Amino acid sequence: MRRSIIAILAALTMALQGCGTPRYSTEAFEANAAAPYLLASGDRLRIIVFGQDALSNSYAVDGAGRISMPLIGNVDAFGHSTTQLERIIENRLRGGFLREPRVSVEVEAFRPFFILGEVITAGQYPFINGMTVQNAVAVAGGFGPRANRYYADLTRVINGAPVTGSVPLTYPVLPGDTITIRERFF
Structure with missing residues (x-):
């Protein structure tokens, strides 16, 4: 008898805890919170390659976390900040396409x-x-x-x-x- 009363009281106490202040x-x-914004699929980016209008455009990060750019093909964007992606694109363009590329990446739509x-x-x-x-x-x-x-x-x-x-x-x-x-x- 005493054990069943204690069990019932314990169950009621646990049930009422959900009604209190969250x-x-x-x-x-x-x-x-202080970490920089990291890119992922669904983001839309505005990429500007200074002096190269044919490469400057809006690019969507696809389901695999990549963007597809002329000349350099697919570039992994997932998990990178915009600053990191700028450096990655500059390095890829420097590898046989442009001498001193300058790239700007901004998030056009989150x-x-x-x-x-x-x-x-x-x-x-x-x-x-x-x-x-x-x-x-x-x-x-x-x-x-x-x-x-x-x-x-x-x-x-x-x-x-x-x-x-x-x-x-x-x-x-x-x-x-x-x-x-x-x-x-x-």
Whole structure:
């Protein structure tokens, strides 16, 4: 009798812990916040080779993380910053095509973010600079009727591995993030 009461009380305590104030676990995201933006598939780049109008153009990073440029062919862009990609392209052009190439790379359009769960229209949306989770919910048509309106689960790829944590609605979103709005219990 006594053991069953203790077991019931323990189960109730564990169930009610989910109703308390959410704990945000953003430490893994904060450690990566100062890192430069790394390119991935879905990004659109504006590449300018000074003095070479035929090579200057917009290039999309394909599913394999590469861009395809005239003369030098496929160039790996995945996981590189824009500055690193500038140096890679300059070195490839220097290898028999141009004497002293000068290259500028800028992100023309960032890869999209994704929002799932209790929103009106879940899906993939274009990234906008300065976006927060709350802005992302607004872009997706707002909260669904059963949505938890206090926090969201955010999944971000850090060092090649997906990391998920609970974040407040004011938390910044980065390109490629996946936001999940959970259902509330009451």
